[in-house]
Amino acid sequence: MMRKRTFIVGNWKMHKTGAEAETFMDALLDEMPAPPCTVYIASPLTALARVAEIAEGSGVSIGAQNVSAFDEGAYTGEVSARMVKETSSLFALIGHSERRRLFAEDDHTVRKKLIRALVADLRPLLCVGETEEERTEHRTEEVLERQLMTALDGVSDADFRKVIIAYEPVWAIGSGRSASPETAQQTHAFCRSVLKKRFGNPAIDTPLLYGGSVNPETVRDLIVQPDIDGALVGGASLDVDAFIAIIHNATSQT
Ligand code: PGA
Numbered sequence: 427m428m429r430k431r432t433f434i435v436g437n438w439k440m441h442k443t444g445a446e447a448e449t450f451m452d453a454l455l456d457e458m459p460a461p462p463c464t465v466y467i468a469s470p471l472t473a474l475a476r477v478a479e480i481a482e483g484s485g486v487s488i489g490a491q492n493v494s495a496f497d498e499g500a501y502t503g504e505v506s507a508r509m510v511k512e513t514s515s516l517f518a519l520i521g522h523s524e525r526r527r528l529f530a531e532d533d534h535t536v537r538k539k540l541i542r543a544l545v546a547d548l549r550p551l552l553c554v555g556e557t558e559e560e561r562t563e564h565r566t567e568e569v570l571e572r573q574l575m576t577a578l579d580g581v582s583d584a585d586f587r588k589v590i591i592a593y594e595p596v597w598a599i600g601s602g603r604s605a606s607p608e609t610a611q612q613t614h615a616f617c618r619s620v621l622k623k624r625f626g627n628p629a630i631d632t633p634l635l636y637g638g639s640v641n642p643e644t645v646r647d648l649i650v651q652p653d654i655d656g657a658l659v660g661g662a663s664l665d666v667d668a669f670i671a672i673i674h675n676a677t678s679q680t
Contacts, residue, residue, distance in 0.1 A: 432463035432649065433590070433633050433656030434673050435551065436663030437491065437519065438470060447473035451480040453666040461485050462677040464656070466551075467663075468519050471505055478514035489517035489548070492525055495538035497545075507539075507546035517549035521577060523596045533576035540577050544585045551590040552577050553637070553658070554617070558597035566613065571620050578624065586625045590633045592658040593617055598638025600661060607647040607654075610636045614653035642671035649676045 442450065447469060458465075465486045469477045478488045490513075494504035510518055520543060521536035531539075536552070543550040554573040556566040570593070578586065593613055598605050605613070614634045621629035636648050637658030648654050657676065662668040 431633065431655065432676055433466065433635055434463060434669075434676055435466040435468065435592070435635060435656065435658045436669055437468045437522070437637075437658055437660045438663060439491065439524070439660060440470060441664055442470060442473055444473045444476045447477050448480060450666050451477055451486075454486070454670065455480070455484050457666075457670050458673065459484065461673060463673060465673060466517060468517075468551075471510070474510070474513040474515060482514070487516040488513070489515045489519065489551070491519045491522065493518045493520070493539055493542055493546075493548070495535050495542060497542065507542040507548055511546045511548055515548060517551050517590070518543045519592075520550045520552045521573070522553045523555055523594060523599060527596070533573060536573075537577045537579055540581070540589075544581070544588065549588045549590060551592060551635075551658075553592045553594050555594040555596050555599075555638070561595065561597065567616055570613070570617055574617060574620050575624065578621075583625060583628065586632075587628055590635065591617060591621070592635040592637045594637035594658060600639070602639050604639040604641075604644045604648075605636070607651055610648055611651035611653055614651065618653050640672065642668055642675050645672050645676050646679050649679050 468489050468491045481488055490510040493507040493510055498506055520540045525531045540550045554570050556569045560569050595605050621632055633655040634653055635656040635658045636654050640657040640659045641662045645657055
């Protein structure tokens with residue numbers, strides 16, 4: 427069995443101009459020239475190239491928050507996975523709940539995007555999660571299984587090894603109400619069992635990240651759970667001191 431690795435991924439969402447991103451990265455790398463765990467930043471597209479240049483050789487990897495479901499063509503405003511790859515990006519978020527909810531991305535669109543990312547040689551960071559209503563109705567497992575199985579339909583065993591999963595309960599995102607470590611662990615274990623059923627033992631090594639109101643305090647008890655391999659951090663990744671504290675607190679627990 428591969429040793430557990432810790433991933434801390436910042437998702438800046440629609441925040442930070444190129445200049446603001448540069449200031450953040452300079453401060454992060456001043457403080458942590460060699461980060462003690464795997465650190466990814468999902469940057470706005472307009473700052474990607476600049477952030478990638480600063481991060482080069484530092485151990486911090488850069489990625490996009492979305493890619494188009496199409497390869498190329500008359501799709502005004504869209505940006506393809508191949509274009510993202512050209513910015514030295516390593517990964518792309520796929521199927522974030524804000525994309526699903528606000529931009530009407532269904533499971534089939536999410537699958538197309540995941541395939542585009544793989545074809546362009548980007549690591550897909552697939553986001554799944556239930557709404558509050560679905561949890562109350564005891565449909566969490568059904569929803570997660572559907573989201574995972576549809577998005578990963580047709581993915582080869584070799585490509586599956588590049589996939590990272592983030593479990594982000596929709597009710598926990600930006601709400602200050604993180605899932606408890608026990609609830610998150612239970613749900614992660616379920617996601618891993620779904621992945622194992624489909625892909626077998628390689629699923630033991632799939633990084634499963636938790637996202638939803640992670641902060642420097644909550645990360646401590648989350649990261650020690652056996653099936654939680656890291657965190658996808660939104661709000662608290664905007665402030666460099668908070669982000670550094672998350673990295674520090676996560677790595678001093680493992
Ligand atoms: P949050 O966002 O940390 O602000 O809850 C997480 C996310 O949406 O990825």
